[in-house]
Amino acid sequence: MTAPRIDIAANRAARKWTRREQAGRVLWALVVIFFRFSPRPLWGWRRAMLRAFGARVGTDVHVYPSARITIPWNLTLGAGCSVGDHAILYALGPITLGPRATVSQYAHLCAGSHDWRDPAMPLTKPPITIGADVWICADVFVGPGVKVGDCAILGARAVVVRDVAPRSIVAGNPARPMGTRDQ
Structure with a gap:
């Protein structure tokens, strides 16, 4: 059986962003220095x-x-939330942080991927939703399309690729339930 022929040039040439989005991304790239070097x-x-x-x-x-x-207009940050040092919010799709959620240092929220089931591997932009009072500990990876319930804790260096129930404590690679958070 031969592999299907994939037109890589056509995939690369396909428009994944509107002109307005492209212009916004360029402008953000030019001014982000004022964000990064602010005290x-x-x-x-x-x-x-x-x-x-x-x-x-x-x-x-x-x-x-x-x-x-990456793309600020895809970002919703609830009141009192915090995004720590060197955290990555790869907001190709929407990322929502609920009130008082904490994203610790070096955590990576990735709201973009490719559909590996399609030979052309088109870009996908599934949303990430983080509930209220969630703690995403240091170095955690949260994959595309994940929903994390209120008051959950994602333990340090966890790889979270499935939804997390409210008040759950998960850790590991892949993340597995370790307990529940007390009221």
Whole structure:
């Protein structure tokens, strides 16, 4: 059986973003230096920059200057949430953080992938939804399309590729239930 012939050139040439999105991505790439090199306590400055690029940002949100945000207009940050040092919010699709959610240092929320079932491997942009009062510990990877329920804890270096129930504590690769969070 021969493998199906895939037109890679056509896949690369396919338009994955509108002209407006492409322009926004270029503009964000040009101004993100003002985000990344802002002093740490300038939380309001970074909130204002994210809002200027279409992010929905609640009150008292803390995003550290070293956090990497790919497409801010796909981002919703609930009141009081925090995004730590060197966290990656790869927001090709929507990423929503609920109120008071914490994304610790070096965590990676990846709302983009490719459909491996299609030989052309087209880009997909499944949303990530993080509930209220969730703690995403250091170095956690959260895959595309994952929903994390309120008050859950994703243990350090966990690889989370399936939904997590509210109040669950998960850890490992792949992430497995380790317990539940007390009321």
